Amino acid sequence: MNKVLKRILISVGIVIGVIALVLGGFIGYAYATDYRPDQETVLKVDQASQKETLNIGSEYTMITFNIGYGGLGEQQDFFMDGGSKSGADSLEEVNENLNAVQTYLTQTDPDFAFLQEVDLSGKRSFNVNQYEILRESMRFGSFAYNYKVKYVPVPFTNPQGGVESGIVTLSKAEPYEATRYSFDGQEMAIQQLFDLKRAFTISRFKIDGSDKELVLINAHFSAFDKGGKVRKQQVKQMQTVLETESKHGNYIILGGDFNHELPGTSADNFAWTEAIPSWVMQLPLDFAPKGYNWAVDPQNPTVRxxxxxxxxxxxxxxxxxxxLVSDNIEILHVEGQGTMNFKNSDHNPVQLHFKLK
Structure with missing residues (x-):
């Protein structure tokens, strides 16, 4: 072997060794800082300046809205769905989107609100604490992490960076308990280090003059899991939760981002010509246990x-x-806010009017 070839091989070996060392160190750092929540985590309930009581026979409103971390307005794309971007292009864009969400909450003034993809900090949202902005002083609130990563290295051309995000439940009444539950199912070990730790929360409210509770379940199911293998586990887990709560005779509302086409709806109701995204799945028709009814609006799209x-x-x-609501709750009206037309998020909110029987 001549000296030139030997030097080339040594140089290549050094380069490979350095790359392996850096990559190994980064994965080690990701593992050491990995967010590993317990199966159940009691949440802090942030207090409001005043509180309302809940009563049988009274009418209430609630909304569910995936706000897309203030970075998925109408001009944005997302790398996991085939695009190239990983966040908002500017702080002004984040603020504009959040202002629109805040205006919607103020105008609708719901008694309860489920929000998903709410950032506490992150490069993708220019480190804006969205929970503090959206939780008005009059509302009780709880925040549950479902994404907490020191550094997400993809997409490689513009890495997402650090993220702290989660799901939020707001209310005018005070929950006496709020708990985060980890969803079953995970991706492959390395991928899971940089992926969401999916969760749902259960907030419990006392009802004046009743020994039953109002149980609100705010859920954000998985997406982008190949073949839906993770979602299948989450669906089974949630069915068990719903069956358990109904046995106690409680008033139950499950809401949020199901990341499945919901029963009684069809994308064919809307005008589109794009190829169907690979993540799209239909929620099994037998998902809802006996004694539950769907409250959905098939005429207004909620995701793009x-x-x-x-x-x-x-x-x-x-x-x-x-x-999805238990049958001791009367569904008065449900309406998707299709007129918002995905201007400030990749989701449109849904509003439910209901009465406790």
Whole structure:
């Protein structure tokens, strides 16, 4: 072996060794700082300046809204859905989107609100604490992490960086208990280090003059799991939760981002010509246990594909956000806010009007 070839091989070996060392060190750092929540975590309930009581026979409103961390407005795409971006382009963009969400909450003034993809900090949202902005002083609130990573290295051309995000439940009445529950199912070990730790929360409210509770379940199911293998585990877990709560005779509302097309809805109700995204799945028709009813609006889309900026008539749309309620709750009206047309998030909110029987 001549000296030149030997030097080349040594140099290549050094380069490979350095790359392996750096990569190993980074994975080690990710593992050491990995967020590993317990199966159950009691949440802090942030207090409001005043509180309302809940009563049988009274009417209430609630909304569910995946706000897309203030970074998935109509001009954005997302790398996990085939796009190239990982966050908002500017702080002004984040603030504009959050202002629109805040205006919607103020105008609708719901008694309860489920929010998903709410950032505490993160490069993708320019480190804006969205929970503090959206939780008005009059509302009780709880925040549960479902994404807490020191550094997400993808997409490689513009890494997402650090993220602290989660799901939020707001209310005018005070919950006496709020708990985060880890969803079953995980991705492969290395991928899971940089992925969401999916969760749902249960907030419990006392009802004046009743020994039963109002149980609100705010859920954000998985997406982008190949073949839906993780979602299948989450669906089974949630069915067990619903069956257990109904045995106690409680008033139960499950809502949020199901990341499945919901029963009684069809994407064919909307105008689009784009290819159906690979993550799209239908929620099994037998998901809802006996004694539950769907509260969804099949005429208004709640999610769009984010492979590219939104184009009305082209971009894929479907209904994956809504509510499932126990039959001791009367569904008065449910309406998807399709007129918002994905201007400030890749989701449109859904509003439910109901009465405790």
């Amino acid at each position: 594909a984010v492979e590219a900026a939104y184009v009305d008539g082209y971009t894929y749309k479907a209904v994956i956000d809504g509510f």
